[in-house]
Amino acid sequence: MCADTPEQTVEYKDTLNLPKTDFPMRAGLPKREPNWLDRWSKLGVYDRLREKGEGREPFILHDGPPYANGHLHIGHALNKTIKDMVVRSHQMMGHDARYVPGWDCHGLPIEWKIEEQYRKKGKNKDEVNIIDFRQECRKFAEGWIDIQRDEFKRLGITGNWADPYITMDYHAEAVIADEFMKFLMNGTLYQGSKPVMWSPVEKTALAEAEVEYHDKESFTIWVKFKVSGHAASGDSKAEVDAKADALDELLNAYVVIWTTTPWTIPSNKAVVYGQDIAYGLYEVTGTPEESWVAVGDKYLLADNLAADVFKRARLEEGQYSRVRDVPADELSGLKLKHPLAGAEGSNGEWDDNRDFRAADFVTDTEGTGFVHCAPSHGMEEFELYRDLNMLEQVITYNVMDDGGFRADLPFFGGKYILDRKGKEGNANKTVIDKLVEVGGLLARGKIKHSYPHSWRSKAPIIYRNTPQWFASVDRKLDDGMGEMGDSIRERALNSIDQLVKWWPQSGRNRLHSMIEARPDWVLSRQRAWGVPLTCFTKKDALPTDADYILRSADLNARIKAAFEVDGADVWYTDGFKEKMLDGIANPEEFDQVYDVLDVWFDSGSTHAFVQRDREDGAPDGIADVYLEGTDQHRGWFHSSLLQASGTKGRAPYKNVVTHGFTLDEKGMKMSKSLGNTIVPETVVKQYGADILRLWVAQTDYTADQRIGPEILKGVADSYRRLRNTMRFMLGALDAHDADKNVAAADMPELERWVLHRLAELDHQVRQGYRTFDFQGVFRAVFEFATQDLSAFYFDIRKDALYCDGDSNTRFAALTVMDILHARLTTWLAPILCFTMEEVWLERHPGEDSSVHLVDMPDTPADWLDEPLAAKWAEMRKVRRVVTAALEVQRTDKVIGASLEAAPVVHIRDEDVLALVQSVDFADMCITSSITLTGDPSPAEAFRLPETEGVGVVFEKADGDKCQRCWKILPDVGTHSHPATCSRCNDALG
The missing domain is CATH 3.40.50.620 (HUPs)
Structure with missing residues (x-):
């Protein structure tokens, strides 16, 4: 075949229809892509598409x-x-x-x-x-x-x-x-005061979408709340007396809580227990040298957790004993004291009894079986006391917007939960030290756990009760x-x-x-750069009052109109409130809200x-x-x-x-500190944007994707293979004449098979794009281009394209090439927008030309031919056996090119033999000739295990080599043009 030939004689070489194209093998995308961008800008592609649309x-x-x-x-x-x-x-x-x-x-x-x-x-x-x-x-x-x-x-x-x-x-x-x-x-909309996720570093509330979770090492403490009294109750005096005796046994025992936020202890207002949890009274009978417990101390603990709690207190088994059960009805009658109650210098801050009741969120799977409640800093506790209408008794305002305790809080005023860089502040240590000093600590330690952080500052956050504006999701x-x-x-x-x-x-x-x-959506932020919450509140009303928020359609229209002219900055100008409320409400009676929207x-x-x-x-x-x-x-x-x-x-x-997210080649999250980031600008400068786009198309973007130098090299290799396919097609199409196009019905079977594949692909490509499956689209087109076309169809048709004269086969092949060009360029243009523009302009030059201004061409339904496709699938199986047999001879240097062969192909199945005999199978196998027989395969015949009933016996081609097409045929040298075969002689005229 002529494409595989070495030097030809100048005389005959000049008579071949060799491919011609200016389409370069090397893409040079980094330098050339900006020129296409300029071209599209001058052409106004996007605006033209809108006109077309x-x-x-x-x-x-x-x-x-x-x-x-x-x-x-x-x-x-x-x-x-x-x-x-x-x-x-x-x-x-x-x-x-x-x-x-x-x-x-x-x-x-x-x-x-x-x-x-x-x-x-x-x-x-x-x-x-x-x-x-x-x-x-x-x-x-x-x-x-x-x-x-x-x-x-x-x-x-x-x-x-x-x-x-x-x-x-x-x-x-x-x-x-x-x-x-x-x-x-x-x-x-409503204004409420509840615990919200708060960034002390950024001094603002955050929503769920602004929070991410990272591991954090936190202090963890086991704190003692002393039982200071009880209130026995019952239906009779005997029952009251009996219960009082049992409760007296619990006086001066300790209810133990566990927390990973020591800074919330100053805001504690309650302890809660589980109604159905088994609790016991435990007594210390012996102590190690270093411990915050003493012999005779009594503790109330969940039975499932008692052993772990005592282990944390450095007690060994045998140094404590279980005294008796403590049922929930006994717990309900107890009064508790805060560990800081009565501490010198506390100014009575914690002297009130702590509320003690059952709650359904308490478990005995972690901690002590009791939960410390600071409703200002925990949503479950907040909701519990909200539903009890007790918020006024339990809400505190100890933590300020910068994460520091209020200045007048005894012992802790001015201490910070976090410093300005989001690192551990001095509040936790100060609280722990004070609890140790007053004997309020049973044990302490540290724990590494998943903890909420600000998405933007990356600093830890806290829960803090503040007045915020909410959108109710259930009203x-x-x-x-x-x-x-x-x-x-x-x-x-x-x-x-x-x-x-x-x-x-x-x-x-x-x-x-x-x-x-x-939960409800926290809309307000205590910042400056944003759209303000454009509302006014009545000064002498409560947030729960119906007239607390000024509601007026006329007012809303004024505000919107003012923003249209001057933007949201106008909200902050002097006299804006008065101007907006003029004739609607008395400005003196309303406050203007200055929070900004999430x-x-x-x-x-x-x-x-x-x-x-x-x-x-x-x-x-x-x-x-x-x-x-x-x-x-x-x-x-x-x-x-x-x-x-x-x-x-x-x-x-x-x-x-x-x-999904983009990871490095090892599947690691990209990080500047690890030095594994891939910057788009770097990829574009080295490879071009189309390589980056092709990487996107080749990945399953629905999952996390990987990218790195080696992966990009693989993508670039796929690109080169596809580009070579396009280059061959463009070279062949230099000889295309639309006036000589062949109708589909008049084409050889091989061309009709290509049309069938195009019809199949057209459906697959459109369905893939409609369902956002770009990986599926590219894989289908790429495999078609590199396997069906480059490795099969083009390989077979090179001989006819280069060496035939005005034959139906050659013109049919050029017609198919033209059809292929229109479809491949438009199918791939959404992915390889630069390269397909280059391929398009090679055939359709002009100032107004662009592949991005055309649609994917419709594909005739009658191109689909399933029987033909089934026939060619069988023939390709036989062909694979032949080409594999010839490759063995080539490797053994028996032949240099497949045209030196004239194999004998034994096909056991009569139907398959008939299929193969119906076409020029020598052309399909790119041999000078071929013999097809139904005789049994001899023992020495070459076989492939996956293709039963086919054997190939190698024979060399008989005759001389045609100096124009390089086929070896018996008739070479018998025609008017020296050293040519019949086909080439006719082509030369």
């Missing part, structure tokens, strides 16, 4: 906004590339696929950066005019938006970059405020949007199951369980100011797809669902696609 069915992927505060990391590249593939593929399948990129701009990370700049200059943020401070935050975000926009565009991400959505735009701020005021008007909403339910929780849960498709389905389970168990409310509201309000949004305000990482089940997917359930009555999306 008029009248088409819209398809909207709503962009989850990245935060504008730093360079892109590999997770950004993965996320935006997947989104780009979704948008491009749906556009090319006939939709009007609009994509509006966005940015999240408010919030703590940016505010923290500006504060850091202030600290370096010796300035105090609190002394700066708040509007000036907010303007600096705005400027900081604007700078990073410009940087990130260029970095995203370099990755080939298409979209409305000229007009993105930005949460700090005036219209966005106006809509965010308006969405908040809908909560205000529909009864969802009944009378807003006429109850199709999915009457409360936010009901609507969210029903939307998850009835309105949304999940890719993968596990995303549904994760979000459903989160929504099912979540930034997740900002991004959760984007469906309103992007999908609803923009012309390029979704017609019904509901996006087709939200697509983010798995962390967004507690982030953007979550907040968007809650927010929209409160203001739209349903989820703002139809599909939720989730991707």
